[in-house]
Amino acid sequence: MNQPLLKVSSITKTFPGLRALDGVGLEVHGGEVVAVVGQNGSGKSTFVKILAGVETADSGTVEARGPDGTYLSGAAARDELHFIHQDLGLIPTLNTIENLSLGSNDGRSALLPFRTRDEVTVATRLMSEFGAHFDVTVPIVDLSPAERTIVTIARALSGWTRPDNVLVLDEPTASLHGDEVGRLFHAIRRVRDRGAGIIFISHRLDEVMDLADRVIALRDGQVVADYRSGEFDHDALIRVIAGRKLTESRIERQQPAADVVLTVEDLSGASVRMANLAVRASEVVGVTGILGSGREHLGELIFGSVPPDKGIIRLAGKMQKTGSPGRSISAGIALVPGDRKAKGAVMTMTVKENLTLAHLHPLRGRAGQLIGSAERQEVKSWIKQTALRPPDPDRQVSLLSGGNQQKVVLAKWLRIKPRVLLLDEPTQGVDVSAKAAIYELVARAADEGSAVLMLSSDTKELTMCCDRVIVMRDGVVAAELVGDEINEARLVAESLGLPHLGDESPLIPQENSTYVSR
Amino acid sequence: MSHAEIDQSQTNVGAAEASTDPVLVPADGTSSLPASRNRVLDALSFRRISAIYILVALIILFGLWVPDTFLRVDIFRTMLDAQALTAIVAVGLVLPLSAGVFDLAVGASVGAGSILVAWLLTSGGLPVWPSILIAVACGLAIGVVSGFFVVKVRIDSFIATLGMSSILLAAIQWISNSQQILNLPADFQKLGTNELLGITYPTWMMLFLAFVIWYVLERTPTGRKIYATGGNIEAARLTGVRTGTVIVCCLAAGSFMAATAGILTSARIGTGDPTTGPSFLLPAYAAAFLGSTQFKGGRYNVFGTILAVYVLAVGVKGLQLAGAPIWIPDLFNGIALLLAVGLAKTQAGNTRARAIRRVMSKQSADDGHAARTAH
Numbered sequence: 001m002n003q004p005l006l007k008v009s010s011i012t013k014t015f016p017g018l019r020a021l022d023g024v025g026l027e028v029h030g031g032e033v034v035a036v037v038g039q040n041g042s043g044k045s046t047f048v049k050i051l052a053g054v055e056t057a058d059s060g061t062v063e064a065r066g067p068d069g070t071y072l073s074g075a076a077a078r079d080e081l082h083f084i085h086q087d088l089g090l091i092p093t094l095n096t097i098e099n100l101s102l103g104s105n106d107g108r109s110a111l112l113p114f115r116t117r118d119e120v121t122v123a124t125r126l127m128s129e130f131g132a133h134f135d136v137t138v139p140i141v142d143l144s145p146a147e148r149t150i151v152t153i154a155r156a157l158s159g160w161t162r163p164d165n166v167l168v169l170d171e172p173t174a175s176l177h178g179d180e181v182g183r184l185f186h187a188i189r190r191v192r193d194r195g196a197g198i199i200f201i202s203h204r205l206d207e208v209m210d211l212a213d214r215v216i217a218l219r220d221g222q223v224v225a226d227y228r229s230g231e232f233d234h235d236a237l238i239r240v241i242a243g244r245k246l247t248e249s250r251i252e253r254q255q256p257a258a259d260v261v262l263t264v265e266d267l268s269g270a271s272v273r274m275a276n277l278a279v280r281a282s283e284v285v286g287v288t289g290i291l292g293s294g295r296e297h298l299g300e301l302i303f304g305s306v307p308p309d310k311g312i313i314r315l316a317g318k319m320q321k322t323g324s325p326g327r328s329i330s331a332g333i334a335l336v337p338g339d340r341k342a343k344g345a346v347m348t349m350t351v352k353e354n355l356t357l358a359h360l361h362p363l364r365g366r367a368g369q370l371i372g373s374a375e376r377q378e379v380k381s382w383i384k385q386t387a388l389r390p391p392d393p394d395r396q397v398s399l400l401s402g403g404n405q406q407k408v409v410l411a412k413w414l415r416i417k418p419r420v421l422l423l424d425e426p427t428q429g430v431d432v433s434a435k436a437a438i439y440e441l442v443a444r445a446a447d448e449g450s451a452v453l454m455l456s457s458d459t460k461e462l463t464m465c466c467d468r469v470i471v472m473r474d475g476v477v478a479a480e481l482v483g484d485e486i487n488e489a490r491l492v493a494e495s496l497g498l499p500h501l502g503d504e505s506p507l508i509p510q511e512n513s514t515y516v517s518r
Numbered sequence: 519m520s521h522a523e524i525d526q527s528q529t530n531v532g533a534a535e536a537s538t539d540p541v542l543v544p545a546d547g548t549s550s551l552p553a554s555r556n557r558v559l560d561a562l563s564f565r566r567i568s569a570i571y572i573l574v575a576l577i578i579l580f581g582l583w584v585p586d587t588f589l590r591v592d593i594f595r596t597m598l599d600a601q602a603l604t605a606i607v608a609v610g611l612v613l614p615l616s617a618g619v620f621d622l623a624v625g626a627s628v629g630a631g632s633i634l635v636a637w638l639l640t641s642g643g644l645p646v647w648p649s650i651l652i653a654v655a656c657g658l659a660i661g662v663v664s665g666f667f668v669v670k671v672r673i674d675s676f677i678a679t680l681g682m683s684s685i686l687l688a689a690i691q692w693i694s695n696s697q698q699i700l701n702l703p704a705d706f707q708k709l710g711t712n713e714l715l716g717i718t719y720p721t722w723m724m725l726f727l728a729f730v731i732w733y734v735l736e737r738t739p740t741g742r743k744i745y746a747t748g749g750n751i752e753a754a755r756l757t758g759v760r761t762g763t764v765i766v767c768c769l770a771a772g773s774f775m776a777a778t779a780g781i782l783t784s785a786r787i788g789t790g791d792p793t794t795g796p797s798f799l800l801p802a803y804a805a806a807f808l809g810s811t812q813f814k815g816g817r818y819n820v821f822g823t824i825l826a827v828y829v830l831a832v833g834v835k836g837l838q839l840a841g842a843p844i845w846i847p848d849l850f851n852g853i854a855l856l857l858a859v860g861l862a863k864t865q866a867g868n869t870r871a872r873a874i875r876r877v878m879s880k881q882s883a884d885d886g887h888a889a890r891t892a893h
Binding site (some may be wrong): 210304305325326329330334337343344345346347348349353356357358360361363364368369370412 | 740
């Protein structure tokens with residue numbers, strides 16, 4: 001096993017306004033688990049997309065060892081790679097056997113009946129090879145997330161003609177709980193022991209430590225660390241991943257006022273359990289946490305589009321009825337949802353129609369009609385303030401770039417002059433220049449008195465924009481950072497529950513320093 | 519959207535993105551002129567109003583083919599009147615479709631309105647206007663019940679209204695004993711046949727109702743909320759639109775229109791016919807779908823729908839006068855629907871792809887430039 005199964009060398013990929021990957025290379029040998037770690041936006045997902053052939057690299061090569069030992073590239077190399085994406089690609093209403101057989105072609109005619117009993121035996125045996133024991137005849141929806149992932153792995157492996165292929169797992173643990181992760185790792189180790197090379201993409205460091213034989217860290221599209229098993233320790237790795245000299249300065253704003261606008265007491269529902277927090281007028285408060293920490297549901301719970309199980313929401317001390325977006329809006333609470341396409345904008349309607357939809361009342365004439373000229377004038381002013389490109393009020397929103405779509409959604413809510421502005425991943429899928437414009441708009445809204453709650457997994461934008469950052473873990477507020485405490489290393493450490501890290505300032509580890517295993 | 523405008527705007531991206539300076543004002547000013555000219559051209563393009571061009575082509579075709587029988591005023595007057603009821607149903611259908619729900623019970627609602635009013639006038643012994651009011655109210659109620667199943671019970675509208683349709687058809691058979699209800703009062707029949715300024719009452723009724731619905735959809739906040747609900751129900755809900763209310767009201771209004779058409783049908787033929795309803799379903803859907811390809815580029819709309827009703831009617835009438843066999847109307851309607859909607863789909867796809875390509879190529883060129891100057 002001295003020849004690598006997969007050789008990736010100096011891949012570079014540039015998107016409009018973003019260098020996603022910059023000379024990334026790695027090798028994967030048989031019987032080895034290589035973990036690729038990094039923050040959001042570090043280039044992990046672009047890397048996977050290039051491996052999978054979804055994106056084409058600007059330069060660099062991907063070569064995989066073929067059956068006869070020679071190296072293949074292009075589509076032939078991709079045949080040697082097997083992918084498991086975050087969205088597992090199973091059909092939830094079908095059972096394990098049916099899902100397994102969808103990918104395979106065992107040479108039987110499509111019209112011959114299934115040999116049910118054989119299939120059950122085969123599938124059960126297959127699952128037990130991965131250390132999983134469950135009923136293969138129940139629909140996939142009734143399985144646990146780890147079991148689903150194992151089915152996917154089994155399906156990916158069923159296409160292998162020999163054991164030493166490469167399996168790529170893209171964030172496979174994102175939806176799993178602690179003990180579930182253990183079961184999945186057990187299955188992955190079985191695959192590795194059969195001689196396969198495994199690439200494991202993740203942002204959850206603690207797990208990677210358990211599993212990986214090698215860890216490769218990406219930051220801003222570059223490989224910043226490549227450690228063998230036994231060389232790495234937690235602290236160093238976190239600093240390497242988060243480590244970035246703060247080149248961007250914080251956005252300067254006036255001091256928040258003293259009066260508390262939004263109070264959340266014991267809010268529970270979805271992944272949130274008993275969250276408590278308060279936001280003052282003109283204050284920008286960040287909320288971060290890994291997926292599953294509650295961060296991703298907090299906005300919708302406060303807004304009421306996901307009705308909370310319990311909890312009290314006060315606006316300037318006055319209790320609000322929860323669970324109704326309409327009432328929240330009339331009380332002055334606005335939510336910019338995380339999923340722009342599904343929840344943020346009506347993509348089939350125009351910029352103008354989207355911008356005014358939240359508050360059409362003041363544009364009404366005496367006959368109940370919309371006053372077109374007033375609407376157009378107001379929309380034009382917002383287009384100018386947000387520097388929308390192209391500045392066309394009648395353009396369908398689906399034809400705008402992601403950043404400009406987000407500006408429309410943001411402007412829709414700024415237009416109602418919200419007392420509380422909830423932002424859920426406000427710059428996801430947004431290019432750099434539009435990001436700056438969005439931060440600017442948010443800062444201005446705060447200066448004008450809005451209480452801003454920014455839910456984000458992007459630690460960089462939190463350090464840039466926030467007066468205070470709340471870190472959530474397991475559905476509760478786990479930490480609160482103010483002022484100089486807000487730096488990326490600290491945020492990452494707190495999110496992962498390693499609060500003793502990140503206090504020291506030197507973020508970049510020295511060259512040639514050795515790392516001792518703990 | 520013109521080339522000029524895109525180019526103008528793209529050159530400013532770097533400069534104006536982060537700031538809100540009046541840098542944009544010249545971009546606005548210089549591009550407004552060619553943009554407005556292009557809007558007019560766009561509005562007259564085949565893509566926008568293909569049905570008008572087809573209408574003209576059909577009239578010329580049949581004018582040359584069968585000039586003696588086709589080019590006569592009374593032919594067009596009969597067509598206007600005969601299709602008014604289909605148009606009422608189709609325009610009513612625009613509302614639920616715009617709100618993103620199907621109403622497969624419109625045909626049965628026509629039948630229900632038609633048979634109920636006939637039954638009330640004869641067996642019920644009620645005077646004309648109370649009978650009409652009750653029948654119309656029944657139409658509204660049908661829509662509210664459908665809406666209840668769609669919104670509260672969360673049954674897919676396709677299934678909920680299919681079920682409603684079947685129940686209504688049963689009710690129609692029950693009320694009428696599966697027989698025609700004859701001898702409706704003359705006062706009532708007048709409503710279907712009398713004329714004002716040379717145009718029949720049903721046509722006036724159609725024009726009036728179409729105007730009301732056009733006004734609501736195109737000119738009021740309510741219309742915006744209806745289209746938003748149909749466009750993305752979750753985004754609409756998160757923007758404070760009461761999507762449930764919107765859906766129920768649209769279904770109710772659609773059934774109301776259908777019941778009205780049913781009442782006028784009974785008045786016109788002087789008979790309550792239990793089999794008349796379902797035949798309205800397909801023409802109404804064909805017109806609404808075809809209409810959605812007109813004027814508004816993919817949005818269901820009133821003018822497009824009425825236009826579609828009459829384009830189809832002219833085509834069918836012309837073919838009949840030219841001696842085509844009896845099955846030709848169905849064939850013509852089907853082919854016209856598939857062609858028009860199919861063409862609109864492919865064209866929309868092309869325009870979109872072109873626009874994205876333009877923006878992307880320009881943007882990456884800009885970025886390349888910016889990167890070079892930065893280094």
